[in-house]
Structure formats: C-alpha cells, structure tokens
Amino acid sequence: MRIVSVKQGTAPIASAIANAYIDFSKMTASIVAVTVEGEGGKQATGYGFNSNGRYAQPGLLAERFIPRLVEATEAQITRPDGKLSPAGAWNAVMKNEKPGGHGERSVAVGVLDMALWDAAAKLDGVPLWKLLADRFNNGAADPAAWVYAAGGYYYPGKGVDQLVEEMKRYLGMGYSTVKMKIGGAPGTPLKEALAEDMARIEAVVKLLGGDGSKLAVDVNGRFGLHAALTYAAALAPMGLRWYEEPLDPLDYSTHATLAEHYAPPIATGENLFSMQDARNLIRHGGLRPDRDILQFDPALSYGLVEYLRTLDMLALHGWSRRRCVPHGGHQFALNIAVGLGLGGNESYPEVFHPFGGFADDVPVRDSKVAMPTIPGIGFEAKNELFAVFKTLG
Ligand SMILES: O=C([O-])CC(=O)C(=O)O
Numbered sequence: 001m002r003i004v005s006v007k008q009g010t011a012p013i014a015s016a017i018a019n020a021y022i023d024f025s026k027m028t029a030s031i032v033a034v035t036v037e038g039e040g041g042k043q044a045t046g047y048g049f050n051s052n053g054r055y056a057q058p059g060l061l062a063e064r065f066i067p068r069l070v071e072a073t074e075a076q077i078t079r080p081d082g083k084l085s086p087a088g089a090w091n092a093v094m095k096n097e098k099p100g101g102h103g104e105r106s107v108a109v110g111v112l113d114m115a116l117w118d119a120a121a122k123l124d125g126v127p128l129w130k131l132l133a134d135r136f137n138n139g140a141a142d143p144a145a146w147v148y149a150a151g152g153y154y155y156p157g158k159g160v161d162q163l164v165e166e167m168k169r170y171l172g173m174g175y176s177t178v179k180m181k182i183g184g185a186p187g188t189p190l191k192e193a194l195a196e197d198m199a200r201i202e203a204v205v206k207l208l209g210g211d212g213s214k215l216a217v218d219v220n221g222r223f224g225l226h227a228a229l230t231y232a233a234a235l236a237p238m239g240l241r242w243y244e245e246p247l248d249p250l251d252y253s254t255h256a257t258l259a260e261h262y263a264p265p266i267a268t269g270e271n272l273f274s275m276q277d278a279r280n281l282i283r284h285g286g287l288r289p290d291r292d293i294l295q296f297d298p299a300l301s302y303g304l305v306e307y308l309r310t311l312d313m314l315a316l317h318g319w320s321r322r323r324c325v326p327h328g329g330h331q332f333a334l335n336i337a338v339g340l341g342l343g344g345n346e347s348y349p350e351v352f353h354p355f356g357g358f359a360d361d362v363p364v365r366d367s368k369v370a371m372p373t374i375p376g377i378g379f380e381a382k383n384e385l386f387a388v389f390k391t392l393g
C-alpha cells in the first residue's frame with residue numbers, strides 16, 4: 001500500500017443566498033485527489049471536498065496534512081488484512097497535532113479522509129456504503145436513506161410567495177419534509193422579527209397541509225437565550241419536525257435551559273468538529289435521546305475516522321445512531337447514513353451545487369433515496385461534480 005500522489009485545488013461554491021448568520025457570496029471548497037497503490041499494483045484515485053459553511057483550506061493542506069500523508073509509511077496505512085487503512089492514514093496526518101482547539105484543521109483533515117475512504121472502497125471494488133456496512137455494521141446496510149429538502153434561504157428580494165413556490169418544488173421532487181431558515185432579520189426588534197418569521201412559517205405549513213411535522217426551521221446559531229425562548233413559545237404549538245441551531249453551537253448549558261422549556265425536537269451539531277466537542281454537547285447540552293437530532297457533519301469534523309469515534313461515544317451515552325442526521329447534503333454522509341444505519345441525511349435540491357446533491361439517476365421517492373452500486377462514494381455517477389474533480393488532472 002502506497003500513496004502515489006495527492007493533488008489539491010480550490011473550487012467556488014459561492015451563491016447569493018444567506019442564512020441568519022452568513023451569506024455565501026465568497027464561499028469556497030477544497031478539493032483533493034489521492035491516488036493509492038494497493039495489492040498487486042492496483043491503483044485507485046479517491047476524491048474529497050469540504051462541506052459547505054467552511055472555506056477551502058489550501059494552506060493547512062499544503063503545509064501540514066498533505067506532506068504527512070505523502071510521507072506515511074506502508075506499515076502506517078495498511079490494515080493487518082492488507083487493505084488501505086484510512087484510520088492509519090489519519091494517525092499519520094495528525095502526527096504532532098495537539099489536542100483541543102480544533103479550529104478548521106478538522107475541515108482540512110476531513111477532505112483527505114473523504115478521499116481515502118473513496119480510494120479504499122474503489123480498491124475493494126465496492127460502494128462505500130457496503131464497505132462500511134461490512135466493516136462496522138454486521139453487513140446490515142439500509143436499502144435507502146431518509147432525506148429532507150433543506151433550503152428556504154434568504155435571497156435578495158425573496159418574499160413569502162417565492163418561499164412557498166420553492167417548497168412546492170421540493171414536494172414535486174419527491175421530498176415530504178422541508179427545512180427553511182428563520183431568525184434572519186438582524187436589527188429588527190424581536191417582536192417584529194418573530195411576527196415576520198411566523199408568517200413565513202405559517203405559509204409553508206399551510207402548503208404542507210397544516211402538518212408542522214413536515215417542516216424544520218434553522219436559526220444557524222443566531223439567537224441568545226431570550227430570543228430562543230421567545231421563538232420557542234411561538235413555535236411549540238406548531239409541532240415542527242425540529243428547531244435547529246437556535247443558539248451558539250458551543251454554548252451547551254444554554255441549550256440545556258432551552259430544552260427545559262421547549263418540549264419538541266431540537267437539532268444541532270453541524271458546527272461541532274470533534275468527538276470531544278460532540279461529547280460535551282451530549283454531556284452538558286440537556287438534549288434528549290428520545291427526540292433530538294444530532295447533525296455532526298463527518299466532512300467538516302476530521303472525517304469518518306473521527307465520526308466513528310463520535311458514534312461510539314454516542315452509544316456509550318445511550319444515544320441511538322438513528323438520532324443522527326448529518327449536515328451537508330453530500331454523497332459521503334449519504335453513504336455513511338445507509339451503511340451505518342443513521343437516521344437519514346440532509347439534501348439541498350437547489351443550493352451548494354455541485355457539492356450538494358446525490359448521484360444523477362437516483363430519484364427521491366417518498367423522501368427516501370437509494371444508493372448507486374458503483375465502487376467508491378459514487379462521485380463518478382454525478383457528472384457535474386466529477387467534472388470539478390477532473391480539473392485536478
Ligand atoms: O446555511 C447553512 O450554513 C447550512 C445549514 O445550516 C444547514 O444545512 O443546516
């Protein structure tokens with residue numbers, strides 16, 4: 001087993017959309033191609049990228065992580081059974097990195113980790129979801145993943161009518177649950193912002209036949225406790241699917257206070273980038289294993305090697321994997337959801353292309369999506385994305 005080459009680039013993922021915290025006008029993503037030579041001289045190239053919301057990490061990749069991967073020894077990156085070991089490669093890449101202060105190195109490492117899993121599955125000649133089910137889930141892959149349509153972004157000039165039209169398109173594509181942004185009127189007095197958001201929410205719930213359980217709302221960490229509780233009181237009677245990132249993602253004890261006052265499901269975790277941060281949320285965030293949703297994104301948080309540690313941590317704390325619905329709407333997390341039996345995966349039918357979205361010919365039916373059977377993560381079955389990887393040469 002040998003790393004033949006690692007190439008990296010930066011691709012735009014910019015658009016005019018905004019959530020309550022940021023706009024995406026300058027958003028970028030790192031892309032990598034990692035070529036590995038396995039048993040019998042067989043070569044495979046795995047691809048990776050970073051999920052939306054964090055920028056490309058060319059410096060960290062070039063200065064620390066790619067050189068360490070290239071210098072990794074055969075013994076370090078080979079499993080006892082002779083196969084590529086993403087966990088061994090992860091250890092080589094993370095050499096001389098102190099614990100804590102995860103910052104955005106978790107994003108850079110996640111890009112390489114994704115490519116290594118893609119390569120490992122290609123060397124084995126199997127789709128990643130199957131490799132994961134066989135190695136870590138007693139061979140028990142789900143036939144499909146539950147997915148929901150995330151959108152409802154703020155966009156210049158977008159009113160309630162356009163929001164409802166957008167959600168109608170998602171229903172037409174086969175999704176039954178949708179998500180929209182709220183809390184995005186900065187500077188507006190709370191009472192007015194709430195009234196405006198309730199009008200937006202009520203219009204979408206009306207489209208959903210009055211069934212609030214088909215709608216999730218996402219604050220992107222914008223609120224303090226007062227605003228989160230004020231919104232919670234208005235949202236509670238609507239029976240929403242979940243109330244997402246109402247608070248700063250690292251403010252665990254405030255989540256615990258909110259959870260004492262808001263009985264329906266809360267979702268968070270997309271901005272927690274390590275097992276240790278996730279564990280602090282579980283220990284101190286007051287979240288409820290019977291209803292709340294954990295959205296750690298393996299691509300942003302040191303990759304699947306770390307995500308496996310997070311799943312082990314959750315099991316130790318009595319949380320089912322079915323409570324995990326990763327952020328990011330990408331094929332990597334979709335493979336993980338199906339192969340490891342998570343609760344589902346996010347999907348972005350209209351934003352973050354070409355990194356968001358799944359293989360080209362797998363339609364969404366009843367909010368479920370099945371997996372392609374080609375080896376690896378399935379990037380070769382998604383033309384627009386594969387064209388971006390091809391620019392790496
Ligand atoms: O708008 C974003 O940053 C993405 C997001 O929160 C989500 O997909 O849940």
Ligand SMILES: [Mg+2]
Nearest residue numbers: 218244245270
């Ligand atoms: Mg979110």
